[in-house]
Amino acid sequence: MTAAFAHPFPQEDDFDDRRVGPRHISVLRVGRTVWDGIDQLCVVRNLSAGGLMFECLHPPAVGQQVNVELRSDKQMTGVVRWAKGIGAGIEFDAPVNVEQMLREERGTLLRVRPRAPRFVRRGTVRLIGRDGDAVAGDIIDIAIGGLSCRPEQPLKRGEPIVASIDGIGATNAELRWSRGDVSGIRFDKPLPWRAFQLWLDQAPRA
Secondary structure (H helix, E strand, O other): OOHHHHOOOOOHHHOOOOOOOOOOEEEEEEEEEEEOOEEEEEEEEEEOOOEEEEEOOOOOOOOOEEEEEEEOOEEEEEEEEEEEOOEEEEEEOOOOOHHHHHOOOOOOOOOOOOOOOOEOEOOEEEEEOOOOOEEEEEEEEEEOOEEEEEEOOOOOOOOEEEEEEOOOEEEEEEEEEEEOOEEEEEEOOOOOHHHHHHHHHHOOEO
C-alpha cells in the first residue's frame, strides 16, 4: 500500500501526484466552490472518500468551511486543511461515495434533471443565426455547458446558432427552451474552462 492510499484526504504533498487508489483518485472535474457567500469556478484534481484537492483563482484560508458542487445533485462540504498557491485540500464533514460522485448519468427518471453548476453573473451574449443576423441577450446565469438569457427578440427553438461572449469566445449552440422572455441556450461543447474561469472572476455579480 502506498502513502497515497493511506491518506484520509488529499495532502499538500499530493498536489502533483497522479497515483490512483480506491480512496485517492486523480481526476479533472470542473465545479463550483462557495464560502462566505462567494462562488467561483474550481477544478478538482484529487478526490477520496475523506476529502479532495482543488484549484481556483482565489483559494480559501486554512480552517475555512467550503462547499464544492460538481453537479446540482453532487455537493460536498468540508474544512480546508491546507492551502498552497492556487490549491487547497479539504477534509469532508462526512465520507462520500467516490464512485457515485464521479459517475456520469446518461439518463434519469427524475423530472428535474441534475445539471452542471450555474453561476449568476451579468453580461451580454451575442446569438448569431444561420443567416448571420445577431441578437443580443442579457445573461441571467451561465454554466460551462449553457446559459439562460433575455434576448432582445424571440428565437426559434432548435435552430442552430452561434453564441459569442466577449472574453470567452464563440461556440456552436442551440435554443433549448423559452419561458416568457427568458431563453435557455445549450452549447454543443463545454466552454474552455480557463477562459470561463477568468470571465466569471471579472464579470459583475447580480
